[in-house]
Amino acid sequence: xxxxxSATIPDALTFAISAAAILGGAVGVIASRNAVHAALxxxxxxxxxxxxxxxxxxxxxxxxxxxxxAGAIVVLFLFVIMFLGVDRRxxxxxxxxxxxxxxxxxxxxxxxxxxxxxxVNAHWATGVHAVAGSTTAGHRPNVAVLGRAVFTxxxxxxxxxxxxxxxxxxxxxxxxxxxxxxxxxxxxxxxxPDGRQPSIDGGEExxxxxxxxxxxxxxxxxxxxxxxx
Amino acid sequence: MSIPGExxxxxxxxxxxxxxxxxxxxRNVLIMFMCIExxxxxxxxxxxxxxxxxxxxxxxxxxxxxxxxxxAEVVVGLGIVVAIFRRRASTSADDxxxxxx
Numbered sequence: 001x002x003x004x005x006s007a008t009i010p011d012a013l014t015f016a017i018s019a020a021a022i023l024g025g026a027v028g029v030i031a032s033r034n035a036v037h038a039a040l041x042x043x044x045x046x047x048x049x050x051x052x053x054x055x056x057x058x059x060x061x062x063x064x065x066x067x068x069x070a071g072a073i074v075v076l077f078l079f080v081i082m083f084l085g086v087d088r089r090x091x092x093x094x095x096x097x098x099x100x101x102x103x104x105x106x107x108x109x110x111x112x113x114x115x116x117x118x119x120v121n122a123h124w125a126t127g128v129h130a131v132a133g134s135t136t137a138g139h140r141p142n143v144a145v146l147g148r149a150v151f152t153x154x155x156x157x158x159x160x161x162x163x164x165x166x167x168x169x170x171x172x173x174x175x176x177x178x179x180x181x182x183x184x185x186x187x188x189x190x191x192x193p194d195g196r197q198p199s200i201d202g203g204e205e206x207x208x209x210x211x212x213x214x215x216x217x218x219x220x221x222x223x224x225x226x227x228x229x
Numbered sequence: 230m231s232i233p234g235e236x237x238x239x240x241x242x243x244x245x246x247x248x249x250x251x252x253x254x255x256r257n258v259l260i261m262f263m264c265i266e267x268x269x270x271x272x273x274x275x276x277x278x279x280x281x282x283x284x285x286x287x288x289x290x291x292x293x294x295x296x297x298x299x300x301a302e303v304v305v306g307l308g309i310v311v312a313i314f315r316r317r318a319s320t321s322a323d324d325x326x327x328x329x330x
Contacts, residue, residue, distance in 0.1 A: 023243060029263050030260070035260060053274075061273075073300060084314050086257075086259065134285070146293070171304075176312065
């Protein structure tokens, strides 16, 4: 369907500019040497997607897209990049697997052609009865319709996402926690009282034996002192 | 009259393909995560487009849930990256070869 015949000029301009921003940002993500530049290109793509959400009357999702994706997820990416100190340039031209890139290009070209061919030849499912309600039910605003669907039809899924978020938070804390530092090493006696060499691997003597030996080692001078007096 | 939905679908397919290409080509784990985000956004755009074409709010609800799952995935994934970086001091996927035969 020709784009100019069925759309107004502002709509067509909005779509064209957003599409250019989306694809340009995506190419920037995969082509930039610096990880910080890649994250900033990702913001460009996410904003373009948000504009297209507004263009398709999904205004609540556009707001969430900007707040959650561009506001939280990209900031998290930038935080990790700068926290790890990996914001230096990397060598993109180096190809660790010979022939992987031409193969990847061929694969994605075939996939893109296949998807578009499928879309052209497919019979569009039109007139399907809406399970969750119409997008414009009763001329209510988008937020009202979406909120009603989330809290009635998809209530259990909504509750499950709350559990998912809690689990993700706990998992992130566990993963990012520093491994617990071991107990400070005891000063080991060079020669144990019965003449054995101190075990280097530490696997021979149990902690109880080590404690007894340490106690004996500290008490011996006291006993000698008492004997002399 | 707005843009026909086919154009959005083609754009979403192109965005998904770019993300998949980046995931295959790049070796930096952080960039690979960003490419996963690109593919998730392509799927979101497809969902919203079908939601408008079919007049069903369910597509937008699914995008809502995809956003939640993407946030959780990024949090856990970046936690894993930080944990690996502590051990290996590298974010290259090629250095994670401990299970290589």
